Amino acid sequence: MVHKKTKKISKPLLKNLSIKNFRCFENFHLKDLKRVNIFVGDNNSGKSSVLEAVGMLYxxxxxxxxxxxxxxxxxxxxxxxxxxxxxxxxxxxxxxxxxxxxxxxxxxxxxxxxxxxxxxxxxxxxxxxxxxxxxxxxxxxxxxxxxxxxxxxxxxxxxxxxxxxxxxxxxxxxxxxxxxxxxxxxxNQYNIIFLADQTPTQREIIDKWSKLKELANLKESNEIDERYLKILQNFEKDLKKIELIGTYFFAFLKDDFTVFLEDMGNGFKKFFDILLTIDLASKKNLPTLLCIDEIDNGLYFDKQDVFWEQLLKLCAEKNIQLFATTHSYDCLKSIVRVFENHYKTDKKIDEELGVFRLVKIKNEVRVSPYNFSFLKVLAESSTEIR
Incomplete structure (x- = not known):
């Protein structure tokens, strides 16, 4: 019997982080970071500043x-x-x-x-x-x-x-x-990408799409079309074809009519942009630290699972370590569902997922890590975990 070799998934990049005199942090420490790291907390608790500090490492x-x-x-x-x-x-x-x-x-x-x-x-x-x-x-x-x-x-x-x-x-x-x-x-040690809490413009998406296609031969270009269409159909099931009209308009063929990217929802654009960003980063063949502020903004709650399934898959395949912030209760419940379905055991999930709650007390920011068992109980009981 011939056994297929399974692709070895490498460890996440960053293990511990100390931040001094940066933004709202006078002296702050994060330990035991995982492949996927989610930061929750009240407004102005320092969640975005953690991502900015990671971005400074490049x-x-x-x-x-x-x-x-x-x-x-x-x-x-x-x-x-x-x-x-x-x-x-x-x-x-x-x-x-x-x-x-x-x-x-x-x-x-x-x-x-x-x-x-x-x-x-x-x-x-x-x-x-x-x-x-x-x-x-x-x-x-x-x-x-x-x-x-x-x-x-x-x-x-x-x-x-x-x-x-x-x-x-x-x-x-x-x-x-x-x-x-x-x-x-x-x-050439690693790559770092910082995506702010902003809806990407059509121009930004067109530029990334064009660059991705420029780096591909004809066969690869067709495969890109097919792969992206299949993924994006999870958001809009009636999509039939992706079209770049000239250099100014991005559109999708839907049955017998055309829908322009500008008319799609912000969640769709954000998801599309994240996929393109990851694809372009992987061309450098370097491990990547990907920072996404307010990762779920614009996403409808019924699309969250699809979003996290794709992101989890890409993080493993492309050797990406994710740092993300969220205010959304639906987002955290989706993370619980997707990770539980993917990894099966809480022990394995705790090796791959870190959830950190930041709390500001006077001028000091404190961090509380949540293990998956505790996160699951909070999600199931609808307890506020901001």
Whole structure:
């Protein structure tokens, strides 16, 4: 008898996380993280800030700018590079102050991460320097263009990364006079994706779809169409075909008429966008930390199980570790159903799923992990678990 080899599912990436002087966290610790990690709690308890701290572990300033954008502040990094004005760099540094605990920039932000593979460990320190740092040899200091720019004081926002418990510091950052370095070249330890609590635009989805198709040959392209159609039919059973009309419109053939993506619900768009994001990330063949804020926003309660079944499958297949926040009671009940159906035993579920409740008491954020047995009792009794 020939036995089929089963694909070995690798361990999740991040094991423990310590956060100091970041957002609402003065000194915060998360232990024993799993493949799927769900954060619950009241408004302003720090759930989104946990995801942002994880996002900071990837050494690329452009990603950090996107986190600022999701909060409604900051500038697009490409704009900053293109226009190179002292005022813009100064504005960016001021906006980064919101990352510091109580906006006190005298105390450095420290994010310490312990991975299941020790060689991936990352220590990050974010600090404000009162001088102009030169981040690479090509750096040029900008000249003031007006009296206001002449009065802007010299300072630099510095991101110091240490990998694999090394004492060697690798530095990124930007200064108020335009010096900067935005990415550590050839970094290939892992990938991190941060998806904010925003409905993706049609343009964003078209761009991701087009990129996915560009990376595929004809056979693979047809397989992508078939695979996505099959998955999306769980949301809209009458879909017959996926169509990109020119470069501006995304549509679906439904029997004898066409439905445009713009007319689909926010939950459908969010689900589609998450699938595309995961697919594109997997092309790099790197393990991925996927952070999704308010993961179930826009999803109807009767689609939650389909959503979690697909996400659970993709996390295992693509070596993804998920970090997500939710306020939804329906979402947690769906997680209980899907995990129980998939893994059968509570012990196995506790190896794969972590649910963490964050509570803010005065200025301190505390965390309470829930094992699956307790989560199940709460869900079955309809007890409030925010």
């Amino acid at each position: 050494p690329r300033l452009e990603d950090h700018f996107r986190i600022l954008e999701a909060r409604g502040v900051g500038l697009v990094f490409n704009y900053l590079k293109a226009y190179r004005r002292i005022t813009s760099f100064h504005y960016v540094i001021l906006n980064f102050f919101s990352f510091f605990f109580k906006k006190n920039t005298e105390n450095s932000i420290e994010i310490f991460s312990e991975f299941y593979e020790a060689k991936k460990n990352v220590n990050l320190q974010i600090s404000l320097s009162s001088k102009i740092e030169k981040f690479n040899e090509e750096d040029e200091i900008l000249e003031p263009q007006n009296p206001h720019e002449k009065n802007i004081k010299p300072e630099s926002l510095v991101f110091d990364y240490k990998f694999n418990n090394s004492k060697t510091v690798q530095r990124l950052g930007c200064s108020s006079l335009g010096t900067y370095d935005s990415v550590l070249k050839d970094f």
